[in-house]
Amino acid sequence: MEHYEITIIGAGMAGITAARRLIKQGRTNFLLTDKGKSVGGRLATRRVADGKADHGAQFFTVRTEELEEELEEWLNRGWIKQWFGDRYPRYTAIDGMNQLAQHLASDINTSLHTKVVKLLEIDGGYHVYSEDGSEWKTDKVLLTMPTPQVVELLKNSKLDIVTAELKRLKEIIxxxxxxxxxxxxxxxxxxxxxxxxxxxxxxxxxxxxxxxxxxxxxxxxxxxxxxxxxxxxxxxxxxxxxxxxxxxxxxxxxxxxxxxxxxxxxxxAKKTIEQSYIDLSGDGRLVVAGDAFLRSNDEAGRTRFESAYLSGKDAAAYLSW
Ligand SMILES: Cc1cc2nc3c(=O)[nH]c(=O)nc-3n(C[C@H](O)[C@H](O)[C@H](O)COP(=O)(O)OP(=O)(O)OC[C@H]3O[C@@H](n4cnc5c(N)ncnc54)[C@H](O)[C@@H]3O)c2cc1C
The missing domain is CATH 3.90.660.10 (Polyamine Oxidase; Chain A, domain 2)
Known part of the structure; x- marks a missing residue:
């Protein structure tokens, strides 16, 4: 059976950013999974006739130096452009927002069409089960899907979870x-x-x-x-x-x-949490991140591309401690 150090569930902006962070730290023994046919999640673009349309995020704004640094690289690579806006310019992807996600995930070991349906805690690690019947072992798990979907997965799983943290997770709407x-x-x-x-x-x-x-x-x-x-x-x-x-x-x-x-x-998310991630296991092995987790100094105070980016980044730093 395959055995990974870390499994990231959800290849949206948060999951992709976490994975990129792990690669930067020299970690390779991890897997990024998504139930969809492409990475990106809510960075979604659809082909229609001879055209295309973004139907998830249309643009992103930048309020932190961390994303600003990435922005320079993405602009230089020709992946994004400034669209409109003065105070906080709106940046958008040249070929649609999903294409940006695909560029960002191009070097990541990703398993698409892989819906995780159950997690079991066995011998201090986890067994992950997907809808298509595959199973693998992992030492740590990072969950980055919208929190109601995390709660749904936890219901079908057998895990030792810190009750107070689960309660906070359920408060996100x-x-x-x-x-x-x-x-x-x-x-x-x-x-x-x-x-x-x-x-x-x-x-x-x-x-x-x-x-x-x-x-x-x-x-x-x-x-x-x-x-x-x-x-x-x-x-x-x-x-x-x-x-x-x-x-x-x-x-x-x-x-x-x-x-x-x-x-x-x-x-x-209508109701968010003022923390970049939640540690459900209490010891850094089962962590939840995503756009609903905002840093305590978040200026915008809302769920968005940048909050997903920062949450994924912070969660990866915590997981690889
Ligand atoms: C209509 C709409 C408009 C928006 N407009 C903007 C905007 O203009 N600007 C902006 O900044 N933000 C906008 N946002 C918000 C932005 O898109 C999100 O904040 C960000 O993309 C979320 O990233 P994420 O990684 O947290 O979650 P997601 O992108 O939702 O990624 C989660 C991933 O988990 C996968 N998944 C779920 N369950 C499972 C499972 N059981 N097993 C495996 N994979 C699973 C999903 O397929 C998905 O790919 C918009 C969102 C929407 C929906």
């Missing part, structure tokens, strides 16, 4: 988000940079034209709905009609070619 993805055969009247998030109708968070954003040949538009709105209409089959009604002044629906809907069950 995630909100859903609906994103409508629309292909138009005509250009839109959205601003030149393709981004609109001001003075929108109630319930609409932002509208993005990806042709104007510069990542798509065709006019593919993502309409982001707010968390409260998405919770209210979660699971309803008339969400597209409501989105169209709400945005009729902004988009010319008669030029619509196709429509798709992305439903994020866990999009952004």
């Amino acid at each position: 995630f909100e859903p988000t609906y994103v409508g993805i629309y292909h138009f055969n005509h250009t839109t009247n959205l601003p030149e940079n393709g981004h609109l998030d001001l003075d929108l109708p109630e319930g609409v968070e932002r509208i993005v034209d990806h042709r104007k954003k510069g990542i798509s040949q065709d006019t593919i538009v993502s309409v982001y709905m707010k968390g409260d709105w998405s919770r209210k209409y979660y699971g309803e089959d008339y969400v597209h009609s409501l989105i169209k009604e709400k945005t009729e002044l902004y988009l010319e629906w008669s030029t619509l070619e196709s429509e798709q809907l992305k439903r994020w069950r866990y999009a952004q």
Whole structure:
């Protein structure tokens, strides 16, 4: 049976950053797993006709020197560009946000299509079980999926867990988000940079034209709905009609070619924790990280690309102590 020093579950920004950190420290005996067909998690980009659309994070901002340093390298490599904004410029990926995740994970030993369904604690280490029936041993585990999914996995597992830490983990609340993805055969009247998030109708968070954003040949538009709105209409089959009604002044629906809907069950944390990670085992062997874990001096105070980055980075430093 394979035996790793560390298993990282979840290859979103937090998991990828943790893995990159381990590599920098010279560690190679670890595995990064994800249930998806690509790395990136909520850094998600979809192909539509001859174009593409980001339908998770649209951009990221930088408030720490640590991410600033990476930023320079990513800009030099041609992976990202400054999109708009003055005080905190919005950076976005040249080929879509998922492509940035793929660049960042290119040197990492990653097991995709691997949904972890159970963890057992055996002889001071862990056995990890995936949905496809594989099993491996690991000394330590880093969980980086949205915390409700961590709680779900823990329910199916047999582990020695510090009760107070589990309680804190359960206090984190995630909100859903609906994103409508629309292909138009005509250009839109959205601003030149393709981004609109001001003075929108109630319930609409932002509208993005990806042709104007510069990542798509065709006019593919993502309409982001707010968390409260998405919770209210979660699971309803008339969400597209409501989105169209709400945005009729902004988009010319008669030029619509196709429509798709992305439903994020866990999009952004409404209630976060002021700590970069949680140690569930109490001795650094079972750690939870991700965007809902904010450093105590976090300026933005919200879950985002940078909080996932910092959480993954801090958790990796802790795990490799
Ligand atoms: C609609 C939307 C819009 C957003 N907009 C912005 C924005 O504009 N700017 C910004 O900064 N942030 C934005 N965010 C937030 C940002 O995308 C996240 O904060 C960040 O990407 C989260 O990274 P993460 O690694 O913590 O989690 P995730 O990206 O969720 O990664 C977790 C990974 O775990 C995997 N996983 C889950 N369960 C299992 C399992 N059992 N086994 C194996 N793998 C598993 C998932 O497939 C996923 O890849 C947005 C998010 C959404 C959803």
